[in-house]
Amino acid sequence: MQIRRRTIFYVQGYDPRGIAEYYRMFRREFRCTCELYGLTGKISGAQHDPKRFITSWDVSTHGDGWQVETRYQFLRWEDIIRQDFARPAWWKIAHMYAATVRALLNGVIVRMLRAHWRFGLFTLYTPLLMTLWLALGVAIGILASKLVAALGAPLPVPTMVGLVAAIGSFGSLLWLTESRTYLLYLCDDVVATDRFAHCKRPDWDERLETFAGYVADAMARSDADEIIVIGHSSGSFLAVDVLDRALARDPALGRHGPRVRLLTLGANLPIVGFHPAAQWFRDRMRRLAHAPDIDWVDYQSRHDVMNFWPFDPITGHGIEPAPGRTNPTVVAISFRDLWKGGHFGRRRWRFFSAHFQFLLANERLGSAYDYYLICCGPFDLMTRATAPDRVTAAAPEAGTSNK
16 A cells, blocks of 8 residues: 555653654654655654644655655643652652552562563562662661761760661662663652553543544544554553544544554553453453454564563453454564664663664664654555565665665
């Protein structure tokens, strides 16, 4: 299917950076993609609609014998995320431990370890490192208390000094390492996801219902050839939620108008779906798995420890597929095919930056996976997912050199 007009709905994940950072990233990486493939392209300025919680921009991309017009719509809820981030550190830490204990007791973490042991270990990263920082703070406090007592200070001076030293040391460790460890961010993430799985985020529900309305309206009115709802990382389960809500509004979604696609990248669907209380979410995935007029593609990579690989989102959640199941099409990609040689071994262990490779420009030719050509190229998503050889061999997208 040759695409001439495409509409993208990007569902933001649990990331407080917001539209400014994502727009800069899109513009920068799109230019890199054009340079790599010898394309010409133009991006409009970002058009903000704060009352509708959406920011859009238009992209025009030209290749040899083709031109694609893309409407990129960024669905925003960083205002809600930033409200979470404003909570005091003690609240985040206490509720993170409570959510972790709950996940251990109800078997969620065990299921994660069985499904993908690397992601399971990453899930334990937050409570384990936080516990280490706490232990170091306590140890420093005890040493300070003993030192002051040895100097002959009367009670309760050693106790008070030890308490202040413990709290100060723990706080210093936490704040000085946050830019590298992301501990407080991950505490918020753990708590927010746990509450969403247990249907305790009415603010999320309200915003997602709003987004679903935008998607359903676009399906009915758009003149695009293809509409793709995209979610990366935690945005993956939100994209599933949004599209299923849109399908509930219009059960004929995809039978009329543009082709409708769901694209999940670096997905971590089980952080919601493995909760016993999240049957509502597993029902959403079941409906999308059997939706005959909607295509769902899930890209995974073994080089990203923050996604599940290899993993079937349907059977992996214990969902019994019915006859006629069509979704999702699971595609594994290797970051070796996307990155220049020489630095792979080091880059793959930079977990957070590697996780964002799904949204960055490729550095090498030869891969059917390219986020910016998925959004702005002439091939439809299903051709890219199911006929990669045809995509990589096509002259309109073949570059002249591997820059």
